[in-house]
Amino acid sequence: MSLMHDIDFTLNGVRRRATVRVDMSALDMLRETIGLTGTKYGCGEGECGACTIQVDGVSLNSCLMFAVDCHGRQVVTIEGLGADEASTRASALRDAFVEHGAVQCGFCTPGMMMQASHLLDRHPHADAESIKRGIEGNLCRCTGYKKIVDAIVAVGEGIAP
Amino acid sequence: MSVSEKPRFIAQESLIGTRVTKMDAPEKIEGKTRYIHDISLPGQLHAKILRSGRVHARILSIDTRAARALPGVHAVITAADVPDQRPIGVVRDHLPLKGDRVRSLRDEIAAVAADTEEIAAQALSLIEVEYEDLPLLANPEDSQKPGAPVLHDDHPDNVAMRFEYSHGDVRAGEAESDVVLEDTFKLHYVTHCCMGVSGIIVEFDASGSLLMYSNTQVPFLHKREFADYLGMDPSRVRIIQPPIGGGFGSKLDIYPFEVICVFLARAAKRPVKLLFTREEEFLASPTRQPVLLTLRSGCKKDGTLTFRQVHTLHDNGAYTSWGATTPFVMMQTFSSLYRVPHCDYHTVAVYTNNPYAGSFRGYGNLQATFAIEQHMDMMAEAIGMEPLEFRLKNAQDAGEVTGQGMSFKSCGFKECLTTAAARSDYSRKRRENLEQRQSGGPVKRGIGMASMLHVGGGAKIYPSDGCGTILKLDDFAHVTLITGASEIGQGSETVLSQLVCEELGLPMSAVTVVNNDTAITPWDVGVHASRTTFIAGNSAIGAAKKAKVKILAAAAKKLECAEADLDLRGGWVIRAASGEALLDLPRLLRSLHFSDKAELVMTTFYYEPPSVHQDKAFKGDVSAAYAWATQVVEVEVDTETGIVRMNRVTAAHDVGRVLNRLGIEGQIEGGVVMGQGYALTENLLVEMGVMKNPNFRDYKLVTAPEIPEMDISFIESMDGEGPQGAKGVGEAPAICVAAATANAIYNATGVRMFDLPFTPERVYRALAGKSEKLCWKPE
C-alpha cells in the first residue's frame, strides 16, 4: 500500500485535517476522501479545467496538485465559493450564469465558475476578449462559450443581470 | 401555488418565445448536481477493464490467477467466465468480452471488481495475456481487395452494411446536363468529447432484478436490449438516469463496458461502479464515421440541377454501431435538400481494425453536406451564376414531395438563404474577396455559405417514434410532469415545462419534472434525431390539454357557465373574454379532491407522430416535419502559415417557432462551435489502427478565444404539426459549418479543399499545391 500522510488545511473557510495517500491528487482527495463532488474530473491532466479550485486565492487545476500540498493552505471549491466577503460577486456570477443561459449539461460549470470568479477578482473590469483568454483552459463541449463569456462580462462590468 | 388575494383581471402573457432560464441551472452552478461520477452506493465496488492494446490478434491464453488472488479483488471475469454472453450492437457482431480474438486496440479482454480503483488497476496489471498478431486491415479501401484479412468470419467480404437508393434515371439526367462535376471528398475521425466521461453503476436486488444507473439517451430501448443480452425478463430491468455530462449521440448504443459491469455485479453480488478515464473515453467511445465519398453532379446552363450520383465508403471499424446506418440521413440530403430529378446513392460500410463508428450529432449529415455544398458552389461558378441565386433556384418549397417521398409541409429554406445572405452581406463580400485574392498581404478574407435539411419532427425508425407523458396536479396546483423524454443537458425539461405551463396558465415555478427512471416514466424512444422538443413536446401538450378540459369542466359546473367561456391564467380560472379572475385554481382542485366524488386531476397522453416507416427502397415520409438552415462562414486565411481564423458565422434556422429563446440560442451556438471544431481543429489520428492522440492536449477542441462572432436568425415557419409550431433543432447547427468553411477558404484563396480538417499544416500544403488529388471509385 502507498504511504499515507496527515495534512491540515482550511477548506471553504473551515479548518480541517485529512489523511491522504502521498500520490493522491487534490481532486481525488476532495471527491473521494472528503466527499465534495462539485469539483469535476474531466481529463486528469490539466487540459480541461473541470477540476478548477482556488488555493490561496489562485485558481488551479486540482487534478495536477498533490493532496499533500494543500497542507497549510486556504482551499476553496465550488461548494464554498462566495462563502466569504467576496460573496456578492459570486452570487452575481451565479445569477448571471442562470440568466445568460451559460449552462447546458453543466459538467464544465463548477470549473468555469471558479475560474470566472478568480478572473474577476483579479480584473474586475475585464472585457470580453480578456475573459475569453482567461477561460481558455476551461473546455465546454455544449455551449460554444458565448453565453459563458456574456455572463462573466455582465458581472465584470457591474451590470447585474 | 399559494392562495393569494383575488386579482380582478389577469392579463394574457405567453411564455412562448421568451427567454426561460434552465430549471436545472442553479444546482449545476453550485456544484450540487449529482452526475453518475458523484454517486456512490453502499457496499459499492470499483471496476476496471483490461483492453487488448493490440490491433488485430489471436488470444492464445489469459491467466488471471494472480489477479484473483490479490486481496480486495471480488471478481475477475473473462469470456470464459461468462459463457452466456451474447453479441451486442446494431448487427450483433460484438461480444463484450473477447475470448479468442481481438479486432481493435480497445477490445475488452478481462474485467475486475475490487474494493478500490487502485486495487482494480493493480489486479489488471497482474493479468497475463498471450497474443499472436494477425495481419492488419487498417485502410477501408483495402477491405475489398482479394486476400484482404477477413475481420468477421460471417462477413467474408468485410462488408458490414450496404445502402442503395435511387429516384429518376441518373443517366438521363447526365445526358441533359451542360456541366458535370465529379470529385472525391474525405471526412475524418472525430469524437464526442463529452466533458463527463462514460460510466455506469449496476446493482442486483434480492429478487435478482437489475438496476442500472446509466447515462443512456435511450433508456427504454436499453431496458429491452439488456434483458435480451442477459436472458432476463425486461420488466426486471430498471434504468435510472442521473444527469449527464454531455451526450451528442454518444449514448445511443449499448457498449461492452455496460454489459461487463452487469456481469461483474452478478459475479461479485455487490453494486459495481465503472468509470472511464479520459484516455479510455477517447479509445473506447465510438467516433463520428469517417467517409470517403465520390459525388458526381450536373446542372443545366440556366442553373437547373439535373442529377446526382453518390458513392461512399464508410470505415465501420471493427464492430458495427449506429455509424454504419448514417446513410439513412446522408441519402436524404443528397436526394432532397434541393430539387434533384435524378439521384442515386450507394454506400458500403466495411470492417477494418480501426475504432468503430457510432452516432454523433448530425448523423452523417455533416459529411453529406460537406460534399454537396461544395459542389453547389463549383457548379454555380462553372455556369457563371451567383452561388446564392443558384441555390435559390433549386431550393425546396413548402408543399414539395421529394423523390424520396419526404413531404415538406412547412419549409423556410428560401428565407434561410436570403436571411443569412442579407445579414452577412454575402454577395458583396464574396465579390470583394474575389477581387482581393491576387492583391494585398498574405492574409486573405473569404466568405462561404452552406445549407442543410434535417429531420425536425422525429424519425420513424423504430416501431413507434412516440413519447408518453403523465401529468398530475396536486392540491396546490403544483404540476408533476412525468415524461419519457431524457434530459441530456439540452434543456428538454425546461421546454416541456414551458409548454405545459402555457396550456395551464401556470408559472414555471409550478412544475417539477420526473424524467429519469424507467420504473416511473412512460415509454419514449429516446433522445436522437432532434426529436425531443417535437415529440415529447406534443406529448406534454396532449396531457396538459386533457388536464385543462377536466379543470374547466369542473369550473364550469361550479360557475354554472359554459366551459368555452373559461380559460386558465396566472393560477386562476378566468373569463376567457375579459380575463376576469373567477376561481382560484388551487382551491378549485381541492374542492374536487375533497368532495363526495373525490377526484384528482391526473392525465396521460401518448403522442405518435403522423410519419411513416420508409419502405425497402428507403422511400417514405419518415419525419413529421423537416428543419432547414443556411449558415454563412467568414474566415481569414493566413497563406504563409495555413492558419484559418473563423471570424463570423451568420446562421438562419427554420425552427418552426422559437419556444425558449435562451435555450435555442444555446443549442445553435454550441452546435456552430462543434461544427467549427470539425472543420478546423479536431482530428482523431488513427494510424494502422492505433489512436495517436487520445487526450485533450493533442486532440484540439475549440477554446473560448477561438469562437467566431455569431449572428443567429430564426425563421418561424410555424409547422402545423409541431408543438406550438416548433420543429427540432438539436443537430442542425453543427451540420453546415465545415461545408461553408470550405467554400470560404476557396473564396479567399482560390484553392478547394476536399478533405477535412482544415488544420494549418493541411491548409498550407493545399495552398502550396502539395496535397494529393483525391480520387476514389468503388470497384
Ligand code: FES
Ligand atoms: S480534470 Fe483537471 S484539468 Fe481536466
Ligand code: FES
Ligand atoms: S455545459 Fe456541458 S460541457 Fe459546458
